[in-house]
Amino acid sequence: MRRATALLFALIAAVAMQSFHASPAVAQDPAGGDRLAPDKIAPLMRRKLDRAKNILEGLTLEQFDKIASNARSLRLLSMEAGWNVVQTEEYRKQSDDFRRACTSIEKAADAKDIHRAALAYVSLTVRCVDCHSYMRENKIKLATLDLRNH
Secondary structure, X not given: OHHHHHHHHHHHHHXXXXXXXXXXXXXXXXXXXXXXXXXXXXXXXXXXXXXHHHHHHHHHHOOHHHHHHHHHHHHHHOOOHHHOOOOOHHHHHHHHHHHHHHHHHHHHHHOOOHHHHXXXXXXXXXXXXXXXXXXXXXXXXXXHHHHHXX
């Protein structure tokens, strides 16, 4: 069982590091510029990254309160106005999936189920990677939508 747990955490760490290195701390401007509202997105993305790292730390140390509080904080962070950088159905779906993953982590931590919390954290990390990929892949299309809305 310990070997399975160690392998699970190694997988989580690998996926998390992939996500954190692949995803910029600041959202890319779909029009090709450096940033979207840098005064709002950079701090928000930094807070998101800090909470996600704290969840991973809590998982490795089996600190259930730390896991739950940071998952809750991430979920609440995703409801802030600055989170909604684009107004598309896909982005809304990505955000909903992110919030569900946060809720799963929180519930697993409350139940003191480290394995379920770890799997939910992997799901959360995949949500981050998927959303950042969506933003990069659709940057021209999203820029056009944003220009039409202003």
